[in-house]
Amino acid sequence: MPANKQSSASTNSDAVNFGENKDENLSFEISQAEKQQAVEYTKDGSVDIFGNPAIRAKSGGLSTLPLILGVQFLAATAYYGFAANLVLYLTGRLHVNVSTASTNVTNWNGSLLLCSVIGAFIADSYIGRFWTSVWFLCMYSLGLLLATLTTILPSLKPLPCSSTSVICQPASGKRKSTFYIAMYILGFGYGAFQPCNISLGADQFDEQHETEKTRKSLFFNLVYVGSSCGGLIGNTFLIYLEQNVSYKWGFGVSSMLLGLAVVLYLFGIPILRHQKPKGNPLTRVAQVLVATFWKWRLKTSSDGCQLYELPQTKGHRQLLHSDKFRFLDKAAVVIAGDINEAGIRNPWKLCTVTQVEEAKFIIRVLPIWASNIYYSTLYVQIMTLFVEQASTMDLSLGNFQIPPASIGVFETLSVCFWALAYEKWVVPLTRRFTGHPRGLTLLQRMGTGLIIAIFAIVAASVLEINRLRIIKEHGLSDKPNATVPITVFWLIPQYFLVGASETFSYIGQYEFFYDQAPDEIRGISSALQLTTIAFGSFISSLLITIVGHITKHGNNPGWIADNLNASHIDYFYFLLVVLGVANLIVFLICASWYEYTNVAYTESGDK
Structure with missing residues (x-):
């Protein structure tokens, strides 16, 4: 009993002491909470540049968006400034014929995107996404710098057409080969950089943190907007420099932008989160x-x-x-x-089961990947035949002449509009019907993009039919350099539809291949999206070659000839539509068969 009284007294004494030091203890508890919040680690296993567990408050999240999107914007600006006008550079400066130039551009575009797999493999297996991005961004800069030198140095610069010659002679082997080498160094660097930068950006959002998880979907939309805004500047300002000032200025400014991107990337070292390479x-x-x-x-x-x-x-x-x-x-x-x-x-x-499921994922995702290739076949027409169409039309805007490739700005504006509208309007609207948190599932989003792309080619075919009718009425079929009296702004509907299809198809692919992939191959899986563009480009090139060969006979120049006014690319567009419908059916079958990846997370990722 006395022992109990003593215990009670001790307890009361403690209570009194606690009351006397209430403010001090409360302050202590608050400081402990602040301290714990300050050292809250991410739960997805991400680390800082030194390999230490990443602290949530000091790294990743929205604070890294300006960095990732800024680098993406600068890299895309330089790429579109070079690529959008490339077919016209090959025909106008290196004097390559139209079909060969279109084939070279699509093959180059396909090759550079195949390089994305190499970059992603190196990142996932050995040195991580950040350093892989840095090294290939430097290679990209080197290739563009070499391309710039081919427009400056007299020994490498293409010679102008002779004033006494009706037909321009192709550039010498040395000049062409040097430019092609620059093209492929540039393409290798850009292609390998792309999936690493996009995956690195997605790594900044912890999937086991509810707030950051919801922002990851927004990131994929924004990173595509960043690329599209880069395309907007590349398709306007840089192309204007190339067409109205000189190519050395257009390529030179692009080189400086890439140098700025490298510097900007290095500033991200203290705040970026990194995923450790998982091995081969x-x-x-x-x-x-x-x-x-x-x-x-x-x-x-x-x-x-x-x-x-x-x-x-x-x-x-x-x-x-x-x-x-x-x-x-x-x-x-x-x-x-x-x-x-x-x-x-x-x-x-x-x-392990996880390892087996990784192998299953690769088998399971391949049909989805393959059935999305044809979308890129439709998409790459904006870089070749759409530009060639524009070059024959009335490009005047008052007293200003619009560069043909700059009409692609409407595709970029469409992407920006739909990418931002998707989260605000499309998701809430479709959620009412589907009940899915994303509105549309990732596969439904990609399928919608395929449908819109088919309608874009239908619009292009309708315009081409009208363009050929006007050519016939004015007797311009035998005048390849004549301006067809139809404004280039009639191309806007097909560019606008292509831009809308991108926000459904390509952004959906970005998120799908990253979200569904196991941790060990997320970079490689993201590269699969870029390889669909690569193979789509090759298929487009193959189709153009085959169709051109089959349809050309006797005095008939074929569907795709150097003289676009005597061609029938409306027939070619119709062929693309038929194949597109067949591909859509295949995609729907593959999508209904696909089983989404099921994962288990750790309850805590704290240190």
Whole structure:
């Protein structure tokens, strides 16, 4: 009893003391909360440049948007300033014929985007997305600088047409080869830089933090707007310099913009979050295939309960078991000899469920990737045939002559409008009908883009029919340099529809390939979106070559000839529409078959 009284007294004494120091204790609690908030670490395993866990308040998030979007804007400005006018540079300065120039541009555009896989592989496997972006951005700058020198140095500069010659002779082999080398160095750098920068930007938003997770979707829209705004400047100001001042000034300004982008990137070192390289993903997939081969006689349960998985680590997403391609589950079945007496697993005999699901993802996503290639075949027409159409039309705006490639500004304006309107209007409206948080699922968004793109080519075909009718009425078929009396602004509908389709298809692809991919191959998966443009460009080039060869016979110049006034690209557009409808049907089949990736997050990623 006395002991109880003593305890009670002690308790009361503590209560009195607490009351006397109430303000001091409250201050202590607040300071502790502030301290804990100041050192709240991200939960997705991201680190700073030195490899330490990233502190949420000091890195990533919206504070990095100006940096990522600024670099994206500068890189895109330089690219569009070079690429949008490239077909006219090849025909007008290097004196290459129209079909060859169009083929060269589409092949170059395709090659540079295939390089995106190389850049993404290096980033995911070895040096991370930031440093990969820096190195390839420097290569991009070097290629553009060399292209600039070919417009300045007398030994490399293309010679003008002879005043006594009706037909301009092509530039010498030395001049052409040097320019092509510059083109491909530039393209390699830009192509490899793109997926790394976009993935790095997405890495700044922690998927296990609700606020940051919702902002990631907005990021994909904004990064595309940044690229489009770069296209706006490239398609107007830089093209104007090239057409009305000189190419050396247009290319030179682009080179300076890239130098600024490199400097700006380095300023991001203290605030950017980084995902550590996860090793060679090809090895991980190969291990699954080898382990499956050795266990091909085994049977597995449908629920995946007997499969091997490592304990979940902080900041790492585990992929949950899926029902498709269950034959690969054999790689995760434990049998004698898979784990030795020391408890060490043989990775070529036993794989984790997550590793198996990575291999399944690659197989599962390939049909979606393949069925989106044709969209890019439709899209690349804005860089070739649309520009050629514009070059034959009335380009006057009062006393001002619009450069043909600058008409693409309307496609850029359309992208900016629809990308910003998507979150504000499209998502709330479609959410009422679908009940999906995003309004449209990622696959539905991509399919909508395919449909709009088909209508864009229909609009282009209708305009071309009208253009040819006016040519016939004025007897201009045999006058390739004559201006067709129809304003170039009739091209606006087809450019506007292409821009609308981009915001559904390309932005949807950006988010889809990043969101669905396992952590280990997110950069490579993002590069898949860019490779659809690459293969789409190759298909366009192949179609132009085949159609040009088949339709040209006797005195008939074919559907796509040097003299566009005697051509029939309206027939070619009709062919693109027919193939587009067939591709849409294939995409819908693939989309209905696709199973979205199911992941498990750690409950806490704190240090």
